[in-house]
Amino acid sequence: MGDARQPLYRMKADFFKTLGHPARIRVLELLGERDYAVSELLPEVGIEPASLSQQLAILRRTGLVTARRDGLSVSYALTSPRVAELLMVTRAVLTGVVAGQAELLEELIETGSVPESVS
Incomplete structure (x- = not known):
């Protein structure tokens, strides 16, 4: 490597x-x-x-x-089983990121900062 x-x-x-x-x-x-x-x-x-x-x-x-x-x-x-662990941690991180993005988009729509056509 x-x-x-x-x-x-x-x-x-x-x-x-x-x-x-x-x-x-x-x-x-x-x-x-x-x-x-x-x-x-x-x-x-x-x-x-x-x-x-x-x-x-x-x-x-x-x-x-x-x-x-x-x-x-x-x-x-x-x-090493650590490789599988790394992929599971990555999945958890991405799940959190996506959930955060969805929350942000929802907030923006509620406050009228994003046109409904984007959602």
């Missing part, structure tokens, strides 16, 4: 860049539930096999997932 001598905030930024793709987030969410074979991930993530392979390679390179060969198939797992 980068040079260990770089400042921690840069390493964190690189980490969050790794998370900056919807398919990678979806894969990590699924792996937070259980290990998955690539064939099981495909319909759940909804992208082309080559693209899924590429996203899994990125997650492997950055140490977020591990791959294990089972005969002809390859199964993936999270390297």
